[in-house]
Amino acid sequence: MKLITATPWGVYSVWWRHFQVYRSTWLVNFLPPISEPIVYLLAFGYGLTPLVGDVEYLGQRVPYPQFLAAGMIAIGVLFQAFFEGAYSSFIRLNFQKTWQALLTAPLSFTEVFLGDWFWAATKGAIAGTLTGLVAVIAHLYDLSSLVLSLPLIVLGSLLFGAFGLLVAGVVNKVDQVNVPIFLIVIPMFTLSGTYFPRSTLPPLLESIANLLPLAALVDLLRWPMGLPPQWPLLLLWLLGWMVVMARLAALRIYPRLFS
Amino acid sequence: MADALSLTAYDLWKSYGDEAVVQGISFTLAPGEIVGLLGPNGAGKTTTVGMLFGTVIPTRGFVRFGPWQLPGQGQLARAQMGIVTQEDNLDPDFTVFNNLTHFAHHYRITGALARQRAGELLALVNLEHRADAQVDELSGGMKRRLVLARALLNNPKIVFLDEPTTGLDPDARQDFWRLVQQLKASGCGILLTTHYMDEAQRLCDRLLLLQRGKVIDEGSPSDLVARVIGREIAEVEGVAPDPLRDLAARQGAWYRAFGSGYLVSLPDADPDAMWQQIQAHRPTRLRRRPANLEDVFLRLTGSVLE
Numbered sequence: 001m002k003l004i005t006a007t008p009w010g011v012y013s014v015w016w017r018h019f020q021v022y023r024s025t026w027l028v029n030f031l032p033p034i035s036e037p038i039v040y041l042l043a044f045g046y047g048l049t050p051l052v053g054d055v056e057y058l059g060q061r062v063p064y065p066q067f068l069a070a071g072m073i074a075i076g077v078l079f080q081a082f083f084e085g086a087y088s089s090f091i092r093l094n095f096q097k098t099w100q101a102l103l104t105a106p107l108s109f110t111e112v113f114l115g116d117w118f119w120a121a122t123k124g125a126i127a128g129t130l131t132g133l134v135a136v137i138a139h140l141y142d143l144s145s146l147v148l149s150l151p152l153i154v155l156g157s158l159l160f161g162a163f164g165l166l167v168a169g170v171v172n173k174v175d176q177v178n179v180p181i182f183l184i185v186i187p188m189f190t191l192s193g194t195y196f197p198r199s200t201l202p203p204l205l206e207s208i209a210n211l212l213p214l215a216a217l218v219d220l221l222r223w224p225m226g227l228p229p230q231w232p233l234l235l236l237w238l239l240g241w242m243v244v245m246a247r248l249a250a251l252r253i254y255p256r257l258f259s
Numbered sequence: 260m261a262d263a264l265s266l267t268a269y270d271l272w273k274s275y276g277d278e279a280v281v282q283g284i285s286f287t288l289a290p291g292e293i294v295g296l297l298g299p300n301g302a303g304k305t306t307t308v309g310m311l312f313g314t315v316i317p318t319r320g321f322v323r324f325g326p327w328q329l330p331g332q333g334q335l336a337r338a339q340m341g342i343v344t345q346e347d348n349l350d351p352d353f354t355v356f357n358n359l360t361h362f363a364h365h366y367r368i369t370g371a372l373a374r375q376r377a378g379e380l381l382a383l384v385n386l387e388h389r390a391d392a393q394v395d396e397l398s399g400g401m402k403r404r405l406v407l408a409r410a411l412l413n414n415p416k417i418v419f420l421d422e423p424t425t426g427l428d429p430d431a432r433q434d435f436w437r438l439v440q441q442l443k444a445s446g447c448g449i450l451l452t453t454h455y456m457d458e459a460q461r462l463c464d465r466l467l468l469l470q471r472g473k474v475i476d477e478g479s480p481s482d483l484v485a486r487v488i489g490r491e492i493a494e495v496e497g498v499a500p501d502p503l504r505d506l507a508a509r510q511g512a513w514y515r516a517f518g519s520g521y522l523v524s525l526p527d528a529d530p531d532a533m534w535q536q537i538q539a540h541r542p543t544r545l546r547r548r549p550a551n552l553e554d555v556f557l558r559l560t561g562s563v564l565e
Contacts, residue, residue, distance in 0.1 A: 098350065
């Protein structure tokens, strides 16, 4: 693949196009990231707390809803960034031909790719932040902690947005997006220590779950309860995943546009 | 024109696997000129256009447009190009008006300037009354006109029209042709691909006839017709082939079986003499008409355009 120049304007202009679509239906777009965590927090937090009580996390006992809050933020990030990258980019690439149209303007592949990727990440970050605000209102996460967690939310959004784009570049039919959802996304979002500590899993499953990128993101987002001991490694782990996913996604999508 | 830019294609080749889709195409497009790539489906027209604006990477050869060279500087070159691709890729998420203002953003045309430019272009392509419509509500011809308007946002020096009127009804095609001629009059260079003989004849200053990725002949439509066929053609039905073929051979005329009858060119020097000799064979159907590009294509390639 040829390395083509990317200007900040070009990337911004592509991102801005996606934002204009989002803005025109913002009420509909704001609904899922707010309603989803509220439902989860109500259902699991209030429903399960009487059964679960406190959970053991990093050698201390924490109330279950508080444990759950960081998991919900991470799930908001995962779902919104991944679905935008996978479904919406696939549609823009194969049905609406938005990428092809953008490439008749003075935009490079790199600019269109980065614009799409950053837009998927933006949606993940919006969802993560809104979920965080719900948690703040429910006194499950500090506002100051949420502000300090924003870079983590952005990093996670970039990672899962890139994963979504990779899926968009790999599948040939929109239905096939379901395959990575059922094989990767759903196991990841249930097993990564989002709803329960991974230490309760059987050892083999726990070791596998520990390697999932969402596990690293959830652990890092729980920093107000205590930093995981190997946190710099976890950060690098997430960065590594992000770079690999983005690179693979670009390599898969490029040949669909240039021959 | 001080800021006029020419485009030159140097020996463009494109292969997919073992198949050479484009084989050594070279030409120059000057400002204010309409050059047509005329050929049947699969002749390599769209692949060639793709190489001219940068989405198809040539296996060999390159394109020069003003100070830029492609592949490599496609992004810079496209700032001065307008591209109407064959497939409709208007933005279904936006209204007609916003399709223009939002696309203008990519050229750094924003705000009031973008709205003004969008208004001008909608007036140019006669869509100002549909500014607030959704793209899905437009007819095929309106969509093509909107894609053309979008390609003109940046006042391009050169415009590519890849099969712009395919699928349009005759009225819509006439409307589109009028716009193309206006564009030419404004000094814009235009590259048009088509498999419609009448479109090529009507619009193009110069034609490259394409067959299986190669240029088999080129020239102005009238020159091509005069040189390859001559002025007139007789369409003959219901006669024995041998005497007709012998007659054509004696006169040095072109003869070819076509459909249920034959085509015979009438020599420019004395067409009436040949016409009378054909009449003498008492054909069941006989028609005399001006030669056209379809005949040229038939003579050069042995096949019809579509």
